Amino acid sequence: MVQLEYVRKFILKDVNLHIPEGMAVGLIGESGAGKTTLLKLVSGLLVPDAGRVSTMGHDPGHYRKRYGRAFSAYFTGIPLLEPQDTVRSGYEGIASVYQMAPSVFVREYSMLTERLGFGEYQNQPVEALSLGQRARVELGAALLYRPRLLVLDEPTVGLDQEAKQALRDLLKERVEQGMTLLISSHDMNEVSHLCGRIALLHKGNLEFYGDQEQLHWQYHSFHTMQMRILGPLPDLGDIPFQQYQIEGDRLTLVYSSNYITSAEILQQIMGQTSITELVIRKADLGQVILRHSKAFLE
Amino acid sequence: MQSDTIHLIGVYLKTTAKAWFQYRVDAIMRSLAVFLREATGVVVIYLTLMKFQDLNGWNVYEMLFLCSLLFLTYGILIIFFTGLRDFGNTVRKGEFDRYLLRPRGLLFQIIFVNADWFAAVGHGCLGISLFLVTAGKVGVVWNVGTVLYYLFAVLGGVLIQGAIFLLLAALNFYLLETDSLKELLYYDMKKFAAYPISIYSKVIQICMIYVIPFAFVNYFPAQFFLRKQDGAVYPFACLYLTPVVGGGVYLLAYLFWRYSIRYYKSSGN
Secondary structure (H helix, E strand, O other): EEEEEEEEEEOOOEEEEOOOOOOOEEOOOOOOHHHHHHHHHHHHOOOOOEEEEEEEOOOOOHHHHHHHHHHHEEEEEEEEOOOOOEEEHHHHHHHHHHOOOOOHHHOOOOOOOHHHHHHOOOOEEEHHHHHHHHHHHHHHHHOOOOEEEEEEEEEOOOOOEEEHHHHHHHHHHHOOOOOEEEOOOOOOHHHHHHEEEEEEEEEOOOEEEEEEHHHHHOOOOOEEEEEEOOOOOOOOOOOOOOEEEEEEOOEEEEEOOOOHHHHHHHHHHHHOOOEEEEEEHHHHHHHHHHHHHHHOOO | OOOHHHHHHHHHHHHHHHHHOHHEEEEEHHHHHHHHHHHHHHHHHHHHHHHHOOEOOOEEEHHHHHHHHHHHEEEEHHHHHHHHEEEHHHHHOHHHHHHHHOOOOOHHHHHHOOOOHHHHHHHHHHHHHHHHHHOOOOOOOOOHHHHHHHHHHHHHHHHHHHHHHHHHHHHHOOOOOHHHHHHHHHHHHHOOOOOOOOHHHHHHHHHHHHHHOHHHOHHHHHHHHHHHHHOOOOOHHHHHOOHHHHHHHHHHHHHHHHHHHHHHOOOOO
16 A cells, blocks of 8 residues: 655655555654654655655655545645635535545535534634644544545644544544554554554664564563562562562562563462462553663663 | 536635635625725826826726726636735645645646635726726727627736746745745736836837736737727737737746646655
């Protein structure tokens, strides 16, 4: 669906990336890593200095008319709706551009107003809306004609929690129905919920591209095990933990699953003492990235 | 033209008109303001000619007939070419990217997505008013031929001015700012065109015929109807060339636009 081969542009250096149809890919990395540049290349807003970009089988800079009706993109700062239009008339304009049948438009528009909650101000001009309201209607506009490929750049900026959840649910449904999604976000919770694959950019280099399990493995993701012990404290000498903490009868261990599994730790401890409570937490995506960034800074 | 394209043009025109006229009193007042602002210039011409009887052989009604073409063509022009008139601003604000994301021709979108309806109504009404006041008083015999000529002359005049806007819009891909150039190449020329070109120096006349062909917007079409003495120095064919010049310069401007668009650069973020 999307292919980049040795692409160079601004900060991006020889980026290779292949996104199969139906895949949801989260593009993450620090500010200035090249995320928006990559998304604009895929959308045809930028042309690579070197390498090749293919979007839905075409050069996105030249063949928009051929595949554009199946493609949609949302960038902060590039409004899809004309500011002087009312929300409703702006959507009608988009429906015409993308040749939606009137009945399909009515169905999709009603669904979006309800799910994203902008029915109240649908007759107001877009320029009169607040930042959050505008983000809702712009995101709805990007989803209106059910694109096969959706590119979203920081879609949750300006959204409240309710709208974030509504958007997440909508996107999840669409991905389950076969839509390909390429999304950049600093909201790791959102990315980890939505995306089967992660692309990690660091200073223009694609440092990682794969599923979340691989990411945890590659970046030595740490697990945290908390337990309440009944009996003597166990000898932890053979466990390759990162750190431990004892508070009364509570023991907390931080360890990498690359070196030892949770089952192996439990086996060792339960051979020496009894456990009454147990909680095991895997590092979330945000913690992995934070650790990754720190490693680079060091 | 495909039916969906016509439908889309209809939707765009309806949407922009709805947006501009959503507050009716405000819309009427602003259109009236444009009408009165432009009418002031006409009043100056009228009062001047009350004093001098004629200007190079053109009496007051003939002068106003000349002006009517200018206002009428601008009134039509601005319904379709507002996007090009304001294109510098669109590029500077980064809003051009939105057109690149849609599966439609860029120029098509720029032309039909926006329309300055206040200017259209203000200029258009003034043009029509001047035409109605003067059409019967300048000795024109109206028949099928002259009506058809008039319609084609208006179309040509719109295209000539549209070509200037299109050229200036394309220059935005190379230059950071084109407002001063627009002032010089369009608005100053338009002010010159409010008078018969024969009153100007040779340099300005050549400029208005061969460089920025504003003379074909109103002077030569008015000459076709009025056959004033001062027009004898120009090639006779000029009286019939407005639609051809319009089509020609628009095509040239379009080719320049197509060539220039490859130089557009979006920002990285």
